Amino acid sequence: MLAGLELAVREVNDAGGIGGRPLELVVRDTAADPQRAVAAVDELARLGVAAVAGEYHSVVARAAAGRADALGLPFLCSSAVLDALTEQPTKWVARLAPAQSRGWQIYADFLLGAGHSRIAVAAQSSVYWASGxxxxxxxxxPRGGTVIALDMGVLTPATVCDELVGDRATALLLLVGHPEPAVSIVESVRRDPRLAEIMIGAPAGQPEFAEWARSLGGDGAAIPFLRYLPERLSPLGARVEAALRERLAEAPSFVAFEGYDTVAVLAEVLRSHGTDRTRIAASWARVAVEGARGQIRFSRTAGISVWQWAWAPVQVVDRDPAEPDRFRILHTG
Structure with missing residues (x-):
């Protein structure tokens, strides 16, 4: 995400900045900690930033969004998908990533289309996983499927295998953190001959990242997950991909594109409406920006408390077993 943010800021400044002034990116690491996110929003507000942006973890983004709303500070959330990003509808927060209810319903359609109706979920305790x-x-x-919850607070990767056999599940979804316990669960299931036919899935997107492939090798392939990219990149998207690939020395994840699009939106808002926070927040409804993944516009969406890009492109993909660095598109929504 940071690479995408930084690339877009550099491009804005190479083109003359905002009204002749450079766009400055002030970075604070939330370290996946909601309390640190609240402290970061407080600090950035005191520093006089025009807006805050970013965040990948949904529970952390919810903490940041709630604090930004309370302070009257515009927040463009890049990547977190939790539907209830704020407790009440707010004018201060907008989001680029599709809401969890949309993305995960598309994933559920994929499961049904692939013939899976008895689905086990290995889940850790969190608002995000419970929502999923x-x-x-x-x-x-309602469509004839059964969801069997496996509590990873009490089960181990080895005992998960016994539960899967007993429950006759045909698919196991990983609603857990990466690298652990996700990596250990995959290794246990892959090595259990009783589960040779089971499909492992990871709707939250853990297999997207290069660390997944390095940790699991071939075991990490053929695990479908959600990512938010179009089937074919526009010329802008292809240029951004090439620049990110050079910067990262590896293929960029969809999160890097989310970072880039975040700055693309905010730069246009700042050009059009200046740095006044109230005017920025009032501008979400008028945004029309060509991002790296398509035309970005925000709207009010039923059940979503923030201004939402409705909708970012959604794919179900996996890593090709024959070439784990290559992704296969299995389903789109």
């Missing part, structure tokens, strides 16, 4: 289980269950149950 609820989305899957609400969507799959």
């Amino acid at each position: 289980v609820r989305v899957l269950r609400d969507y799959l149950t």
